Amino acid sequence: MLHDDMSLQYLAISDCEALSSFPECLSSFVHLTEINLSNCSALKMIFPGVGLSLANLRTLTIYNCKNLKSLPNGMQKLTSLQELTICSCPALESFPNGDMPPNLTSLEIWDCDGIDGCLSNWNLQSLACLRDFSIAGQCFADTVSFPDEKCVLPTTLTSIWIGRLPKLESLSMQLRSLAYLEELEIVDCPKLKSLPREGLPPALGRFSIRNCQLMTKRCSKEKGVYWPLISHIPCVEIIDGNDM
Template sequence: MSQFTSCLLEDLEIEECPSLTRFPSGRLPPTLKRLKLQDCASLCSLPEGLMQADNNKYASYLEHLEIIGCPSLKNFPEGKLPTSLKVLRIWDCWQLKPLLDRMLPDNASLEYVDILKYSNLESLPESLQNLMCLVELNINGCKDLECFPEIGLPLPNLRTLNICSCDKLKSLPDQMLYLASLQYLTICDCPRLSFPRGGLPPNLLSLEIWYCKELKDPVSKWNLHTLTSLREFSIAGGPDMVSFPHECLLPPTLVSIYMASLNNLKSLTVSLQNLLSLEELEVVECPKLRNLPREGLPATLGRLCIRNCSLLENRCSRDKGEYWPLIAHIPCIEIVATDI
């Protein structure tokens, strides 16, 4: 062990070691910057020297920590995560007890947090607010996660927030409109979710809402027209819409729209003409969709994809469909027939 702690190791990856149960006691090499543990099915504990504690005279300078597919792992060691840590990824460690407030250091260097299938996570620690450098937060497959901290996510540098497959999550963080740096927001497969009080962050470039079936507010009340930097909008499943975008105003900055699995959507409306920057429109699996606007689609459109929309396919068929004169000017047209 003395040779291990004194070596000049900077990067350590341990993968697919089913017999590994624990690390030897003692510190990590002081030069270690990156530690990745993956698919170690019997691993029960993490290295003692991983965390910083008051009684630990050895500092850790770890910057990158990944723990993936270690189902026997139950606890972090006592102490706080290293203040030098920039990347934290925890995937598929279903017995691991959740991160506690005392484990996150104040004003940490953490820039990237990625959590997948963290079964014991019911709420996020309030000390998240101390992660002033955090740029990206991904939370996926946390089936027991119910809420964000009451204080919200006052993270001044957060640019990307992805929340997926959190069955019990009921609401997004309050005061999201104050996340002025947030540019990319993806929410997918959160069936109980409602929209945040106060509205969406004002400077979003990309918004994706997929399969959130219980959203109480219709799209028309999302105030998308206030998102004056929005370039990409993607929606699948979820709220009932008969026409689009007649019942919701969209910002003229949009470059790309993707719509899928909107089972009651019947019409695309003339309001699309107001989207003077629109370059790409993709519509997938909307079984009742049959109408395009008679006035045509925006002249800026470079790609139109209609896939598995059985009522619209023939009407848009090349040279024969009644809508072909309205779309023939588009450089790239993809009409994909409904699967049989």
């Protein structure tokens, strides 16, 4: 049962295997700034008809809700939402795409195998405040180049993390347009083999590649073909799986 204090700001619901729908009374908690849902295996949708009343919601985290199928319509009306994290929700089918909350500063999508992983359909360029972007999992399995030519990333990005993209072969020259990008980390992309000829973003302070076997030699210190493109970066981490 939810506490009857209407000033409630943080709500966490975890390991409620019987929870199939969100409590309608949630609309009364107008001061909620953070919601954390985890391990609610029966939950199929979150706050239908309620979510848009959460005008002060800043952080929404959903983890391991295996039967969650949809996010609420009208996500763009959640104008206070800054951090959206959705991980390990394999049944999730609908995703905001062009209906993103407009003021997101952090977006993390991991292991949501049912959603459309074509980033060019996500309208990311509309997120004028986005700083941190992280993706991983099977729904991005067809990604060959990051970002692809039709995907426009917000120029405000300061951190990108991408992982487990089995077909990723190259980083595209569009990354050069990210003038504020400070951190770029790539993990478990076995086919990654090329960097942009023009080099990486000028402000990059940390470049990390882990378990990307084809890139290990190509980025090795002084000997690798790409070393001249990355040698100026203050922190370069090239870690093979065998080194971990």
